[in-house]
Amino acid sequence: MTFERPLALASGAMLSGYELVYETYGELNSERSNAVLICHALNASHHVAGVYAGAPEQRGWWDNMVGPGKPVDTDRFFVIGVNNLGSCFGSTGPMTRDPLTGRRYGPDFPVLTVEDWVHSQARLADALGIERFAAVMGGSLGGMQALAWSTLYAARVAHCVVIASTPQLSAQNIAFNEVARRAILTDPDFHNGRFYDYGVTPKRGLMVARMIGHITYQAGDAMAQKFGRELINQRDQYDYTFDIEFQIERYLRYQSDKFSQYFDANTYLLITRVLDYFDPAASFGGDLSAAMTAAAADFLVISFTSDWRFTSARSREIVQALLANRRRVTYGEIDAPHGHDAFLLDDARYHALVRAYFERVAVQIAPGIPPGSAQGDRA
């Protein structure tokens, strides 16, 4: 979808038109009341569910959650996945050629915020004729977008689903992002973000960045259980080398190498900054309750006890701020072992909770009940 109208950004910069790549699943009902927007996190895309013809291995990143008969049931809901501005999977971003210069934006692409994304997504909703979403939903950075939707476009969000997220990054979160950025920025192949012109990519920096990501997405205990101190050789003794010896090293090398082949370095910088900046309470003197006063949706908030990146305590801050505003909140703290990554994984309790919640949403939007009367139809 092409948007010709310039987009004013939080930074003060103006984006002169842009494109958003999106996918939809299911059918929009005649009342246009069954749309669900799925917001993605750092390295995901619009490809939320299903597979493409001829590419059965490229399954959508939340395919276990979204699809026919799944917790977010595309037999009942019209689900939209959209690639965020600044990302590298088709929407306008640093890899795009600036129409004014014909050159790739690279480091000149403006720094964005979660709120910028939400405004850009609202235009997509306008174009698709969706006045009000049955739900806006996301995990991690996607949860931040859902949260921002609930206050920036309160009348357009019936339900807001915020999973494994946080109302703001901690100093430690920012610190890990900063290390990743430094690894990329100081890679000689980065060329100040102009590496496209040199026919190279800052692969070394991207690999280090991705390794840090992988470590912080996983719980220490789960990592210990999966990899332990297992060696890659079969001799059960050390090789006395700085090359790969432990299974965990091989895993990190493999994952980060794969990542460095498809992910854009400028996008990585950009999206980690989007994460750093998110802080809806900041404009309200740090008072998250005050920040959430504008919200009108019902909320489902879910956290995972083993998530040390965005801890359950941070999700509880969101819940408290919503309760202080007398919002309806369902909160689930899932005792899953997989750390932050748990939001992407198949956990029976987690999926049952989301399924039950969306059952309720589906009942509300069932034909015969006019959209917007959500408050009235429950005991």
Added chain:
Amino acid sequence: MTFERPLALASGAMLSGYELVYETYGELNSERSNAVLICHALNASHHVAGVYAGAPEQRGWWDNMVGPGKPVDTDRFFVIGVNNLGSCFGSTGPMTRDPLTGRRYGPDFPVLTVEDWVHSQARLADALGIERFAAVMGGSLGGMQALAWSTLYAARVAHCVVIASTPQLSAQNIAFNEVARRAILTDPDFHNGRFYDYGVTPKRGLMVARMIGHITYQAGDAMAQKFGRELINQRDQYDYTFDIEFQIERYLRYQSDKFSQYFDANTYLLITRVLDYFDPAASFGGDLSAAMTAAAADFLVISFTSDWRFTSARSREIVQALLANRRRVTYGEIDAPHGHDAFLLDDARYHALVRAYFERVAVQIAPGIPPGSAQGDRA
């Protein structure tokens, strides 16, 4: 101290003689029973306490713990600090010229283990005429050395003090070490470890490595309290840049820049591998109790509740293994907020515990009580 005799290493390599730089504090008593060996961690050195003439700012790394009237009281104990083999503060290591070739060892310096270090230190004890230490003591990697001393030279250790340590690295610990190593190894200025010959240092890689270190040495809560989300500018708004904006970023940049100016990259690789390899239980089918059977010392084990690098649970594993062998163990779990770094900081409860323990040690070695009768003089 120069050692002419070759040292056989765990890897099978042979080190043809070596030098160890050491410092001593206090006086060795006539019974030679009051010696305390302090083992250092990753980036520390033999300079444990006090200052050098004319350099009052270069205070020893454990100066709050060791000195006249301090918890390890140098008015009563003869304390030895020794720079480990492979380190970069004067002892033989990658920066040293190989006597056979005249060239710096660089990447040819053999990979070491904690046990190699202990054997090299035992020769120093021999040369100093110390048959038996009143205590061998260390924090973190230093605690691993103390632990290894207690089994490799059981008869030579009266008391073993193991602080903020672990019986083995976890997969997550190894993973963080691996990221640091990759950052150094893939820095083009590393030149396969031969950077000395090119007049450069892999500064970028060292900085990334040190940043990761700093994050994992500190507790998330303490970092939040110290830095929060404070910006470096006074305008209280974002600059929309990938350069330094948050105080935590400035701190990491400053610390890692300083580190990169004095620390040797080959040493960093080496010492992180020493950490990875330590696993005394491995030769006993993973049974730490069996591994500790050889130990004869009394133990003081201390951990810090906010240390997520080497958690209290890991220290308790050590305590359990010692109790299973009916060793005398004093265990303190200090509820200090500073994470792994707490072992270097001034905490009243922590220092009081160490002080009380060493009071007891001092009584045992007081003139009139022959060394070795430690078991008898307590209720």
